[in-house]
Amino acid sequence: MVPIKSYCALDGFYEMYDTIGSGGFAKVKLGVHCLTGEKVAIKIMDKKQLGDDLPRIRLEIDAMKSLSHQNVCKLFQVIETDAKIFMILEYCPDGELFDYIVERDRLTEDEARHFFRQIVAAVAYIHHKGFAHRDLKPENLLLDDDQQLKLIDFGLCAKPKGGMNSHLETCCGSPAYAAPELISGKCYLGSEADIWSMGVLLYALLCGYLPFDDDNIAILYRKIQCSHLQSGIYEKPEWLSESSMEMLDQLLQVDPKRRITVAQLLHHPWVLQDCNPSYNVQWESIYQTKELDDECVTEMAVSVGKSRKAMHSILSDWSYDYNTATYLLLWKRKQLSKSVRLMRDQ
Numbered sequence: 001m002v003p004i005k006s007y008c009a010l011d012g013f014y015e016m017y018d019t020i021g022s023g024g025f026a027k028v029k030l031g032v033h034c035l036t037g038e039k040v041a042i043k044i045m046d047k048k049q050l051g052d053d054l055p056r057i058r059l060e061i062d063a064m065k066s067l068s069h070q071n072v073c074k075l076f077q078v079i080e081t082d083a084k085i086f087m088i089l090e091y092c093p094d095g096e097l098f099d100y101i102v103e104r105d106r107l108t109e110d111e112a113r114h115f116f117r118q119i120v121a122a123v124a125y126i127h128h129k130g131f132a133h134r135d136l137k138p139e140n141l142l143l144d145d146d147q148q149l150k151l152i153d154f155g156l157c158a159k160p161k162g163g164m165n166s167h168l169e170t171c172c173g174s175p176a177y178a179a180p181e182l183i184s185g186k187c188y189l190g191s192e193a194d195i196w197s198m199g200v201l202l203y204a205l206l207c208g209y210l211p212f213d214d215d216n217i218a219i220l221y222r223k224i225q226c227s228h229l230q231s232g233i234y235e236k237p238e239w240l241s242e243s244s245m246e247m248l249d250q251l252l253q254v255d256p257k258r259r260i261t262v263a264q265l266l267h268h269p270w271v272l273q274d275c276n277p278s279y280n281v282q283w284e285s286i287y288q289t290k291e292l293d294d295e296c297v298t299e300m301a302v303s304v305g306k307s308r309k310a311m312h313s314i315l316s317d318w319s320y321d322y323n324t325a326t327y328l329l330l331w332k333r334k335q336l337s338k339s340v341r342l343m344r345d346q
């Protein structure tokens with residue numbers, strides 16, 4: 001790989017390679033963190049182009065700084081210049097879940113369950129931390145090289161001031177995944193709207209197409225609501241098992257108060273089928289970001305000629321600068337039993 005012309009703000013810290021994704025106001029490029037040699041994703045935004053979307057990015061950055069979970073794409077560093085904002089993120093080499101489904105038409109029930117468990121874990125975790133994502137869809141779930149899903153794009157997430165039991169009003173997210181109460185302009189609970197989107201997501205995994213779809217947005221909304229039947233009308237293809245149909249019905253309840261909760265999902269027989277009994281505690285984060293790993297702190301201290309104590313106090317600030325990125329990438333290498341060594345004399 002030949003690095004492309006980078007931005008001076010990244011020079012010496014990251015090498016930049018080709019574009020791996022883009023969406024709206026951001027371009028995402030493959031990068032390499034120089035000190036560790038680890039691949040990263042660099043989300044690049046132009047402040048001028050962002051315009052009044054800039055607060056969305058501030059929101060996404062603040063949210064991602066407080067999220068540390070095996071199924072949430074990790075933020076390593078934020079670099080801001082006069083013109084640009086760079087978010088250095090965990091690299092997911094196997095791309096979007098969306099493409100994974102399209103390439104296979106649809107997934108088997110077991111494979112859908114393998115992914116849905118991870119989505120339940122990620123959503124249970126972000127709700128526990130007080131966030132609703134509000135844009136859950138296969139395009140925002142990326143695959144790492146070990147079939148692990150990583151949730152991205154917290155630009156629409158909400159952290160209601162009064163906590164997860166206080167209502168939201170903004171209608172946002174992607175129409176085909178939007179809950180009935182959200183599109184009808186009512187006040188809604190972010191957690192309940194996320195559960196509906198998970199129902200649409202599970203349907204897409206099991207069927208390979210959307211339960212509610214129409215080019216005409218008004219017809220699409222009517223299909224989602226079908227409130228006179230108290231449950232959205234959607235086709236149930238013959239390959240769906242009874243248990244899958246029941247799971248979908250509990251997720252795609254038009255009345256949010258009748259809809260299953262994420263806490264119930266964590267113990268639902270369809271979700272837990274064929275898995276080891278310890279699963280239902282795995283939704284919690286495997287990262288204890290409280291105490292720092294001594295071996296990583298020491299390697300970083302030695303590489304810059306600082307004392308361990310000095311490096312420990314620098315890292316304890318979690319300032320999401322290059323030190324934070326270096327530490328998190330070293331720690332990730334350690335989790336994968338790879339060497340905890342930095343490139344020297346950079």
Ligand SMILES: [NH3+]CCCOc1cc(-c2cn[nH]c2)ccc1C(=O)Nc1ccccc1
Nearest residue numbers: 021022023026028041090091092139152153
């Ligand atoms: N649908 C995803 C397109 C690629 O976008 C990303 C890829 C990675 C990624 C790729 N590999 N590892 C992480 C990390 C973050 C994003 C992202 O946040 N994209 C985005 C979201 C909202 C508006 C504009 C762009």
